[in-house]
Amino acid sequence: AQSVAQPEDQVNVAEGNPLTVKCTYSVSGNPYLFWYVQYPNRGLQFLLKYITGDNLVKGSYGFEAEFNKSQTSFHLKKPSALVSDSALYFCAVRDLRESLSSSNTGKLIFGQGTTLQVKP
């Protein structure tokens, strides 16, 4: 079964320091991987995705993620954290299984989320 794991409930970093939010995945076949961010009482905002190609994916707000097939990881990174980056971050994988209608729905399977706290 497709799944993602975010091993850290919370990550604390000081403003200006680099940040990493970890994600590992388990899929059969090639993974399609996504990162979203959620601010309090808001929906999810898309940050970036890996479909194929370059293992380093650049996204919104200065975030990037590195796809590592051998370690089945897709960690989210930013060279210099901002206080405004404090939020809940979700890693997701596209479900590759066919539905009963034989149409791949593309639904996402999410991790549990990691709260990022950036302190001034």
Add this chain to the structure above:
Amino acid sequence: DTGVSQDPRHKITKRGQNVTFRCDPISEHNRLYWYRQTLGQGPEFLTYFQNEAQLEKSRLLSDRFSAERPKGSFSTLEIQRTEQGDSAMYLCASSGHRGGTDTQYFGPGTRLTVL
């Protein structure tokens, strides 16, 4: 592009009442998804529409839940005889024609509280 919109943003209801939520996807998107998110958890898939056809329903979607997308545009999610366990954030997302590689864009969600 006005993004995905959802209405209402918040709903408080008493146990046993029926509620209906609306989602308006990005106009050119033919794929529409409903997810449910409970406190401290990631979103979980509920159901999927391609145009007006409902092509997949999660086992999470009990008989009390029904969703429609009558003209392939907006969608509604109805919960009948609400229970306290239905309290959650209900998220709608839409994506375009390229299937799984397309990005799903989420609305702001409807937060349901069942008293």
